[in-house]
Amino acid sequence: MTAFRSLSAAMIKGFLRDKMTLFFVFLFPLMFLVVFGLLLGDSGSDKTKIAAVGDGPVLTTLEQTGAIELEKHGDVASARQKVDDGDLPAAVVVSGDRVELIYAASDQVAAGTVLGIVSGVVDKINLGAANVAPRFTLETKSVEDASLKPIQYLTPGILSWAISISGVFGAALTMVSWRKKQVLRRIRLAPVSTTTVLTSRVLVSIGTAVAQGVAFVAVALLPVFGLKLTGQWYLALPLLVLGTTAFFAVGMLVGAFCKTEEAASGAANIIIMPMAFLSGTFFPVENAPPWLQTVSNVFPLRHMNDGMLDVLVRGKGVEALLVPSAVLIAFTLVVGFIAARIFRWED
Amino acid sequence: MTGARIPAVVVADIRKSYGELKAVDGVSFTVAEGEFFGILGPNGAGKTTTLEIVEGLRKPDGGQVTLLGEQPWPRNPKLLPRIGVQLQASSFFEKLTAREQLQTFGSLYGVSRRKADEMLELVGLTDKADVQENKLSGGQRQRLSIACALVHDPDLVFLDEPTAALDPQARRNLWDVLRAIQARGKTIVYTTHYLDEAEILCDRVAIMDRGRILAMDAPATLVRGLDAPTHVVLQKGLLTREAARGITGVDDAQEDEVSLTISTRKPAPVLSALAERGTLDGLQVRTATLEDVFLDLTGREYRA
Numbered sequence: 001m002t003a004f005r006s007l008s009a010a011m012i013k014g015f016l017r018d019k020m021t022l023f024f025v026f027l028f029p030l031m032f033l034v035v036f037g038l039l040l041g042d043s044g045s046d047k048t049k050i051a052a053v054g055d056g057p058v059l060t061t062l063e064q065t066g067a068i069e070l071e072k073h074g075d076v077a078s079a080r081q082k083v084d085d086g087d088l089p090a091a092v093v094v095s096g097d098r099v100e101l102i103y104a105a106s107d108q109v110a111a112g113t114v115l116g117i118v119s120g121v122v123d124k125i126n127l128g129a130a131n132v133a134p135r136f137t138l139e140t141k142s143v144e145d146a147s148l149k150p151i152q153y154l155t156p157g158i159l160s161w162a163i164s165i166s167g168v169f170g171a172a173l174t175m176v177s178w179r180k181k182q183v184l185r186r187i188r189l190a191p192v193s194t195t196t197v198l199t200s201r202v203l204v205s206i207g208t209a210v211a212q213g214v215a216f217v218a219v220a221l222l223p224v225f226g227l228k229l230t231g232q233w234y235l236a237l238p239l240l241v242l243g244t245t246a247f248f249a250v251g252m253l254v255g256a257f258c259k260t261e262e263a264a265s266g267a268a269n270i271i272i273m274p275m276a277f278l279s280g281t282f283f284p285v286e287n288a289p290p291w292l293q294t295v296s297n298v299f300p301l302r303h304m305n306d307g308m309l310d311v312l313v314r315g316k317g318v319e320a321l322l323v324p325s326a327v328l329i330a331f332t333l334v335v336g337f338i339a340a341r342i343f344r345w346e347d
Numbered sequence: 348m349t350g351a352r353i354p355a356v357v358v359a360d361i362r363k364s365y366g367e368l369k370a371v372d373g374v375s376f377t378v379a380e381g382e383f384f385g386i387l388g389p390n391g392a393g394k395t396t397t398l399e400i401v402e403g404l405r406k407p408d409g410g411q412v413t414l415l416g417e418q419p420w421p422r423n424p425k426l427l428p429r430i431g432v433q434l435q436a437s438s439f440f441e442k443l444t445a446r447e448q449l450q451t452f453g454s455l456y457g458v459s460r461r462k463a464d465e466m467l468e469l470v471g472l473t474d475k476a477d478v479q480e481n482k483l484s485g486g487q488r489q490r491l492s493i494a495c496a497l498v499h500d501p502d503l504v505f506l507d508e509p510t511a512a513l514d515p516q517a518r519r520n521l522w523d524v525l526r527a528i529q530a531r532g533k534t535i536v537y538t539t540h541y542l543d544e545a546e547i548l549c550d551r552v553a554i555m556d557r558g559r560i561l562a563m564d565a566p567a568t569l570v571r572g573l574d575a576p577t578h579v580v581l582q583k584g585l586l587t588r589e590a591a592r593g594i595t596g597v598d599d600a601q602e603d604e605v606s607l608t609i610s611t612r613k614p615a616p617v618l619s620a621l622a623e624r625g626t627l628d629g630l631q632v633r634t635a636t637l638e639d640v641f642l643d644l645t646g647r648e649y650r651a
C-alpha cells in the first residue's frame with residue numbers, strides 16, 4: 001500500500017467516523033435545501049386563480065391560456081362571496097352570451113392581469129364568431145430567462161455552499177488537529193513528501209465534494225422539489241473540483257493562522273457565512289443591490305455559483321465554464337501560495 | 348567489523364535558547380552503533396529539546412549533529428527511513444484504531460500491512476487492535492506510540508520517556524522489547540526519569556540538568572566513582588543505634604519509625620558482624636545508585 005493511498009484511507013476513515021463533520025458536510029446543507037425548497041416551492045408558479053360560474057367557450061379558452069386557474073362555483077352569490085372575502089382576486093360569470101367580471105379593487109396588479117386576459121379571450125372569441133380574419137398576428141416564443149424556479153437556483157447554490165464548508169473546514173481542521181496532535185511532526189520524520197500528504201488530502205476533499213453533489217442533486221430531483229437538470233449537467237464536475245481546491249486553499253490559510261480547532265471553526269464560519277449570503281446561495285444574486293453584486297465578485301463561491309447555475313440549470317455549454325474556472329484556479333494559486341508561505345509544522 | 352565503524356550519533360556542542368532560557372547549553376556526546384544510551388534528568392533539564400535537535404525536528408542555535416554519517420537538519424529524506432522516533436507527546440491520526448495507526452505509519456515507510464499485527468504482539472496490544480486510539484489507556488497509548496516508532500525496523504531508535512505512565516509489568520515487558528532490539532544490533536537513545544531503569548538498561552548514561560550534561564559514563568562506573576557508602580537496613584529493635592555505631596567499619600547509623608539504617612564503606616566485615624549478632628532477619632543491603640550520583644552532582648534530591 002503506497003503512502004498516498006493509505007494516507008487517503010486514513011483521512012476518509014477519520015472523516016466517516018466523525019459524526020459531527022458528517023452532519024455539517026451533508027445533513028446541515030441538505031436541511032437548508034429541503035426547507036427552502038419546500039417553503040419557496042410554489043412561489044414559482046404564477047397561475048392566478050379566479051372563481052368561475054357557468055360554462056361555454058370563454059371559460060374553456062381561459063383555462064387553455066395557462067395563466068388562469070378556474071375555481072368552479074354553482075351560483076353567482078358564492079363566487080361573489082369569495083371576491084368579497086378577499087380569497088380570490090376576481091370572479092367571472094358566464095350566462096349565455098354575457099360575460100361578467102367581478103374583481104376586487106384592492107389588488108390592482110391581479111385585477112389588471114385578470115382583466116387583460118379575460119378581455120383578450122372574449123375579443124378573440126368575438127373575432128372567431130364574426131368570421132373575420134385578424135389583421136395582425138401575434139407570434140410568441142418562450143425563452144429560458146434569468147429568473148428561475150427556486151429549486152433551480154437553490155440546488156447549485158446550496159451545493160456550492162456545502163462544498164465551501166467541506167473544503168474550508170476539512171483543510172483547516174485537519175491541519176490544526178494534525179499540528180496539535182503532532183501528526184505533522186511525525187509525518188515530517190517519515191520519508192514521505194509534503195506533496196503526497198497534500199494531494200492525498202485534496203483528493204479526499206474532492207471525493208467529498210462529488211459525494212455531496214450526488215446526494216444534493218438526488219434529493220433535489222425528487223418530485224416534491226422538482227429540480228430539472230439540463231443536458232450538460234456533467235460540466236459541473238470540473239467546477240466541483242476547482243471549487244474544492246479554492247476552498248481547500250482558504251482552509252489551509254485558516255489552518256496556518258489558527259492554533260486550536262475552535263479558533264479554526266470560528267474563523268471558517270466568519271469567512272463562509274457572509275460569503276454564502278453574498279454569493280447567491282439562498283437567493284439569486286441578481287436580486288441584490290448592484291454594489292453588493294460587485295463586492296460579491298471577490299468571493300470564489302460567487303463564481304462557482306455562477307458557473308454551477310449556468311451548466312446545471314441554465315443549459316449553457318463549456319463556454320460558461322471559462323470565467324469561473326479561471327477565477328477559481330487563480331484564487332487557488334494565490335491563496336495556496338500564501339498559505340504555503342506561512343505554513344508551520346508545529347506551534 | 349570493529350573500529351572502522353562510524354558512530355551512530357555524533358553530537359557536538361549543540362545549543363538552543365528560548366529567549367533568555369538556555370534549554371540546551373553546549374551538549375556533546377557520541378553513541379556507538381549498537382549502544383543503548385540513556386539521557387537522564389529532571390523536568391525541564393533539556394532532554395526533549397536535545398533529542399529533537401538530534402532527530403532533526405529542531406534547528407539548533409549552534410553545534411553539529413551527525414546521524415549514521417548524515418546531517419539530520421534540514422530534513423534529510425535519505426536518513427529518515429533509518430531512524431525511528433517516539434515523541435514525548437504521542438502523535439496519532441484521529442479516529443483510527445491501533446492496527447490502523449500502525450498500518451498508516453508503516454505505509455509512510457513502505458512497510459506491508461501485515462507488519463502491524465506483529466508490532467501489536469510485540470508491545471502486547473493484540474487484544475486492543477480494533478480499539479480507537481483515544482479509547483486506549485495512557486500506558487496502552489504509550490506502547491502503541493513505541494510500536495509506531497519501530498514499525499519500519501529502524502537502525503537508530505529515539506524514544507522520549509517510553510516508560511513514563513507504564514505499569515510495572517508493562518515497563519518490564521518494554522525492557523525486554525528494547526533489549527531484543529538492541530540484541531539485533533540496533534542503536535537506542537532514550538530519555539527517562541527512572542534512574543533504576545537506566546542502570547539496568549543502558550550501556551552508558553548522560554545525566555543532564557539545566558541544559559548541560561553533568562556526567563556521562565556507564566552507570567556502574569558513575570556509581571563506583573562516587574565512593575558513596577553502602578546502606579544496610581535492619582528492622583527496628585533488633586539492635587540499638589549505639590550498638591550499631593560500635594561495630595567496626597560502620598560510619599553512621601540512623602533510626603526512624605520502622606528501621607535502622609547503617610552506612611558503611613566496608614560492607615563485608617559489617618555484615619559478618621551483624622551475622623554474629625543474629626540480626627540478619629529482614630536485612631536489606633542498598634548500594635549506591637544513580638540516584639546518589641545525581642544527588643552528588645546536583646546537590647539536590649532526585650525527584651522524577
Ligand SMILES: Nc1ncnc2c1ncn2[C@@H]1O[C@H](COP(=O)(O)OP(=O)(O)OP(=O)(O)O)[C@@H](O)[C@H]1O
Binds near residue numbers: 389390393395397435
Ligand atoms: N518551544 C519552546 N518554547 C519555549 N521554551 C521551551 C520550548 N520547549 C522547551 N522549552 C523550555 O526548555 C526547557 C527544556 O525543556 P525540555 O522539554 O527539553 O525538558 P525535558 O528535559 O524534556 O523535561 P521533561 O522531563 O519534563 O520532559 C524547559 O525549561 C522548557 O520550558
Ligand SMILES: [Mg+2]
Binds near residue numbers: 394395396435507
Ligand atoms: Mg521531555
